[in-house]
Amino acid sequence: MAEKPLCMSTQIPHDEDTQRGDSVRCLTTLGHFGFECLPHQLVNQSIQQGFSFNILCVGETGIGKSTLIDTLFNTNLKDKKSSHFYSNVGLKIQTYELQESNVQLKLTVVKTVGYGDQINKEASYQPIVEYVDAQFEAYLQEELKIKRSFIDYHDSRIHVCLYFISPTGHSLKSIDLLTMKNIDNKVNIIPLIAKADTISKNDLQKFKCKIVSELVSNGIQIYQFPTDDETTAQVNSSMNGQLPFAVVGSMDEVKVGKRMVRGRQYPWGVLQVENENHCDFVKLRDMLLCINMEDLKEQTHTQHYERYRCCKLEKMGFTDVGPDNKPLSFQEIYEDKRQKFYDQCQREEEELKQKFMQRVKDKETTFKESEKELQEKFEHLKRVQQEETMKFEEKRRQLEEEIMDFYKLKAVSGTLQTLVCTNIKKEKDRKK
Numbered sequence: 001m002a003e004k005p006l007c008m009s010t011q012i013p014h015d016e017d018t019q020r021g022d023s024v025r026c027l028t029t030l031g032h033f034g035f036e037c038l039p040h041q042l043v044n045q046s047i048q049q050g051f052s053f054n055i056l057c058v059g060e061t062g063i064g065k066s067t068l069i070d071t072l073f074n075t076n077l078k079d080k081k082s083s084h085f086y087s088n089v090g091l092k093i094q095t096y097e098l099q100e101s102n103v104q105l106k107l108t109v110v111k112t113v114g115y116g117d118q119i120n121k122e123a124s125y126q127p128i129v130e131y132v133d134a135q136f137e138a139y140l141q142e143e144l145k146i147k148r149s150f151i152d153y154h155d156s157r158i159h160v161c162l163y164f165i166s167p168t169g170h171s172l173k174s175i176d177l178l179t180m181k182n183i184d185n186k187v188n189i190i191p192l193i194a195k196a197d198t199i200s201k202n203d204l205q206k207f208k209c210k211i212v213s214e215l216v217s218n219g220i221q222i223y224q225f226p227t228d229d230e231t232t233a234q235v236n237s238s239m240n241g242q243l244p245f246a247v248v249g250s251m252d253e254v255k256v257g258k259r260m261v262r263g264r265q266y267p268w269g270v271l272q273v274e275n276e277n278h279c280d281f282v283k284l285r286d287m288l289l290c291i292n293m294e295d296l297k298e299q300t301h302t303q304h305y306e307r308y309r310c311c312k313l314e315k316m317g318f319t320d321v322g323p324d325n326k327p328l329s330f331q332e333i334y335e336d337k338r339q340k341f342y343d344q345c346q347r348e349e350e351e352l353k354q355k356f357m358q359r360v361k362d363k364e365t366t367f368k369e370s371e372k373e374l375q376e377k378f379e380h381l382k383r384v385q386q387e388e389t390m391k392f393e394e395k396r397r398q399l400e401e402e403i404m405d406f407y408k409l410k411a412v413s414g415t416l417q418t419l420v421c422t423n424i425k426k427e428k429d430r431k432k
Ligand SMILES: Nc1nc2c(ncn2[C@@H]2O[C@H](COP(=O)(O)OP(=O)(O)O)[C@@H](O)[C@H]2O)c(=O)[nH]1
Pocket: 059, 060, 061, 062, 063, 064, 065, 066, 067, 068, 081, 082, 194, 195, 196, 197, 198, 247, 248, 249, 250, 264
């Protein structure tokens, strides 16, 4: 007896699909199987694993970075007041485990230190670029490992850069343009007008327009909230039109009527941080944490990291297709690389050998010349010495002759002296 196929009565071929002739056919089910619960499985799994989010805050010292992060996460991360006297821009990295109901969030906040405090601001963006790239590199290295451990791996790639613009009311500073231009293809930038309570509503609107036109004219890409999901398309496209967000941060509780709210107290009234008529703080929080956190992470992975990975692998010599446009396997690339490397080694070895031989030859010639010179010197000295010896011999001979003459003279004078003495004695004897 033929076996009864499972779910037989529930599979109905779709007319269009049969006509399209695709290899994958769409079927509509007529019963309950349980795979409608797949999204719940994902939710449960995500809750169990927890979430991670990495924020980079770029802005001048004292612009309100720490206060805004505290306000965003309702934390007191106890950041010390930063000094204005650093000779270079640095980065301060802090990781926190936060919990809201049963959802755990591993939050990493990277803040610039000393940004904008140097006289020469040309290189201010470099440490930021280096840091962002280093996190991509760490992830790539993990991906390339044979034994990968992505479950325990702390993915430190930056998901969003909150760029704090000084509330000057005029225009962006050159450091802002330079930095954003250098990081816009590496990270999702959300520009913020910091301390927006220090600028009037009218000026703020003009300032926002000016910033947007400057970003466009300088070709700086800022993050756009996605509009492809119909549930968030409307709010996201409306928010895209309100960038940069004008934010105010404060952890102070201020009394408004009978309620205590977070805000900044002024003689003329209270600026409520979470009042959408007062500033864009709530918009930022909603966009960043409630609506688009996953998209920011996805963009980081699929756009920015992908670009980095692609460039890096190409630089290392990897390619998907060969010169004939045919796909290349990893093995083929490896062998090709190995062959090229081997050829290069051979070439370099040959070059080195040639260089070495030439140097030996050069040295040999120099040695021979030196030897010849030395030989000549030696011959010369020998001659000089022989001449000296001859002169010396001559002098010695003369001296010996003189000595001989002297002895002869001495002998004669001795004989004479004896003769004289004998004569004197004889004379004396005769006189007696
Ligand atoms: N008026 C105003 N002051 C702020 C705001 N945010 C922070 N501050 C104040 O600015 C000073 C520096 O803030 P801080 O967060 O330490 O700046 P950071 O160096 O960028 O981290 C502190 O005295 C804050 O109270 C704001 O939105 N408006």
